[in-house]
Amino acid sequence: MSTTRRKPYPFSDFEPKWQQHWDHAQTFHTPNPGEPDFDPARPKYYVLDMFPYPSGSGLHVGHPEGYTATDIIGRYKRMRGFNVLHPMGWDSFGLPAEQYAIKTGQHPAVTTAQNIAYFKGQLQRLGFAYDWQREVNTTDPGYFRWTQWIFLQLYNSWFNPSSNRAEPIETYSGSDADSARLAYVSEAPVNWCQALGTVLANEEVIDGKSEVGGHPVERRPMRQWMLRITAFAQRLIDELDGLDWPEGIRLLQKNWIGRSEGTEVHFAVADSAEKITVFTTRPDTLYGATYMVLAPEHAIVDRLVTEEQWPAVREYREKTARKSDLDRTELAKEKSGVWTGAFALNPVNGERIPIWIADYVLPGYGTGAIMAVPAHDERDWEFARKFALPIREVVATAPRVSIGNKAACNTEPLECFSGEGFAVNSGPLDGLSTADAKADITARLKAQGLGKKCVNYKLRDWLFSRQRYWGEPFPIVWEDGKHRALSAAELPLTPPELADFKPTGTGEPPLAKATDWLRYSDKATRETNTMPQWAGSCWYYLRYCDTKNAGRFVGTDAESYWMGGGQPGGVDLYVGGTEHAVLHLLYARFWHKVLHDLGHVSTPEPFQRLVNQGLILGEDGQKMSKSRGNVVNPDDVIAEYGADALRGYLMFMGPLEAVKPWSMAGVEGIARFLARVWRLVMEEQQDGTFALGAVSAETEPDKAQFRVIHASIKKVTADIETLSFNTALSQLMVFTNAFVNVSPRPLSAVRTLLTLLQPFAPHISEELWKNLAQRFGSAGELCDAAWPQWDERFLIEDEMEIVLQVNGKVRDKIIVPKDATREAVEALARSSAKIVEWTAGKEIKKVIVVPGKLVNLVVA
C-alpha cells in the first residue's frame, strides 16, 4: 500500500484527536440507576456485541463489521434520547493462549493482557462509542468469581419436573440429591481428544474432529462434570417464540435440540425375564419389525449373549470402542453388527425376532435399542440386506385389503419405503393411515402396559469439564470420594501458579501438578478440572450492567433497569456471527433460565433481538485466511483511508446479514464521498491546509432543497431502525450530491447532513460540526445533538409524474397536479397522444388507476 498517496481530507489529524477527547471526557460513559448523572426519565437501550477472543493476530475486518453496526445503533439511540448501554470486553480464557504458553513458557495471563491491549487499541482507533468503564475480562478474578458463583447456583439446584423450573436442591425430596443436581458428575463415555489433551462437548466436535485444530476425537469413559441442559429442552424450544431472532437460527436451535414424538415399546426377551424397551417414531410399523438392534454399549447385552456368540460379540464391542468418531463417520456407508444369539418377542404377535448389536444404534439416544423395520427404514433396510434378515412390507402407498395369506406376507418388497401411507400385513391396523395407525397401536400398547407415548430429544447434557490449565477452576472439593461445594465466601478460586502448563496426556488435568493448591484440608482435595471457554461468555452481558459490583454478580437495580423493559429478552439488540447459533446462544439461554428460575434475573430470556452479520470474504471471493493471503487488516485500511471510511465501507458494501466480498476500490469510493462532505464545509488553502469555506450561510433552503433534506431524514431514520445501513448511506450520498454545487449553501442543510452522518462517520462529522461553530456559534458536541425530525409537508410535491401503461407496458409519462382526481388523471391518460396511438382501433376493456403512480389501460 502506498504511503505517499495524498489524503483527500486530513483524517489522520482529527480522528485520533476525537478518540482521545472521547476517552478523556468519558463522553460515552453511561451511569447506572442511582448514580449522579443518571436520568431515569429516559428509556434504556441495551445494544450488545459478541465480545471477541483476544487472539494474537488482532482484529480482522469481520470484527468491526458487526461492531460498526451496533455503534451506529448506539449513537443513534443516544441522539434519540435513550440511555444507551454499549459495552465491550474480552472472552479471554481459551486454548490458544494456553498453547502459546506451552510453547514459550510465558504465562497465559501475560499474553492475554498483551493481546487485550492490542485489541483495545484497534477498537479505539475505529472510534467506537463504548463505555470502557464497563470493560469485562473473563480471566479477571473479579469476574470469574461470579462465573464460579453461578456454577454453585447450578450445583445447588435441581430441575423440578412438576413446576418445570430449577429450584434449590433443598426442595428435592429424593434420596440421592447428587443425582438430581443441575451440575453433576458422570462416568459416561466422552469425546476425548488426545492431541489437545482434553475432553470436548458434542458441540465442539465436528466430523469426528475437534473444532479447534481439527484433531481426531475418540470416545472414552471418564469422570466428568455435566450440566443438565436437557431438562430445559422443551423450554429452550418453546421460549424462542417470544424472540425477534432470524428464522434460520431458531431452526438451527430447534433442530439441535431435536424434539421427536414417538412411542416406547417393551419387548420381552425369549426364554428370559429380561425386557428391552425401544423408542420409535413409527409404532405403526411394529408388525414389520423382523429383528432388533441394541447399541453395543447397551448394559443388557451382557445378560443376553449366548455362549456361542460371546467371542464375536466381545470382539465387535472392542472394535467399536476403539473406533474414533471419525472412523465411525468414514465407515458409515457400510453397516456392521453381530447377532447376540438371543431372541425378543414382538409384543403384538409374539413372533421371535433375533437381537443384534450394531454401532448404527447410538447408546445416547432414545433407549439405545431399536426395533428394526427394514421395509420402512433406510438403515434397517441396508442392515437387513447385508445380513440376509427378513424384510416385511407393512406400509403401502394405497389402502389394500390384506390377503391374510402367509405366502403373500413374505413377499419381500423391492425397495425401502420410509414415507407415510396405509398399514398392510398389520392385523388390526390394516387399512389405517400412518397417523391413525400410530395412534391406534399406541393406545393398544398402553392399554396392555406394553408401551406408551413419549418424547425424545437429540440434545445431550452439556459436558462441562476440561483438562486444561487456562480456565475457571471448579469451586468443588472432594473428600472420601464425594464432592462438595465451596461457599460463596471462598470465591474467587484462582488457578495455581504453574511452570508447566502441558496437559498430562493421561486425562489427569494439569492443575493436579500443583500439589500445594490441590490440598484443601487434611482430608479434602480440590477438583482439578476447569470450566470450558463457554462458561465466561454465558453471562457476560449481565456483568456489563454492573461491572464494579463486588457483592453480587450484578446489582438488582442495574439488572432490572438494563435487562428489564417488558420483553422476554433483556438485551435489546445482539449482533454477532452465525457460528454461535447452537453453542454460545444455547448455553447462555440455559444459564439465564436457571438464574431466572432462582430469582436472580428478571427476564426469562437474555437476548430479545438477534442479528447475524454476514461473513466478509477476501477480495478474491474466498474465505479470508492466512494461507490464502487474502486477509485484510483494519489497521492498514485506517492508515490509508481513515476510520470513518472503513466504517462507512463496511456498512455500504451490502446488507449487514449478507456474505460479501471485500473491495479496496469500494473503500476508496466511501473515502471520496467523505471528502466531498469535507469540502462542503472546508476549503483548501494555498499551503494545502483547510479552512472553513465561505459558501455556507444562514440562508433558507428552497423548496427542492427542503424536500431532499426531509426525505433524507425520513429514509436514514427508517433505514437505521431496520439496520439497512447500505441504503441509509446511499441516501446520505444523494443528500450530499444535491448540495455540492449550491452557493450559498444553507447552514441548516449542512448541519442536518452532519447529524445524520454522525453515527456512521463520527470523526469527520464531529470535526466539521466544530469547525462550523467558528463562524456560526457553538451547538455543543454533535454526538449529543438531537436526532432531526422530518416533516411530511416538505415531502409533498405540487405535481406528480404518472406512468401510463397499455397492457402493463409503459408507453408515456404525464405530469399531473398533486390533487388531481382519479377521473381527471384517467381523462388525461386517455388524451395522451401516445396512448391514443397505442390504443387506436382497439377496445379499452378496463382502466386501472393507481393514485399518484400509474394508469394502466387494458385493451383487447
Place this chain on the structure above:
RNA sequence: GCCGGUGUGGUGAAAUGGCAGACACAACGGACUUAAAAUCCGUUGGCGCGAAAGCGCCGUGCGGGUUCGAGUCCCGCCACCGGUACCA
C-alpha cells in the same frame, strides 16, 4: 441425504405486487493541468432502426401459474454457498 440461504449489468448492490438497475465501483469520453494525481461534467444492461432528437424489441438462474401488472406471490426444477448427518 436432510435443513437453511442466495441467484438482478463488467463488479458491490437498489427496488410497500406498479417506470428494473437507486447509490457506488470499474471502464470510456470531456473540462482543468506543461504533465500527472486530485477534482468537476458526461456516457455506460443487450439487440435492432435512425444523421440526430428519438423509437421499438428483449432482459432479474430455468419451466409453468396467479394478476390489468411479477425481480417481488404460488407450483416444479437447476446451480452455488453455508450448516448438519446412522437421532430410530
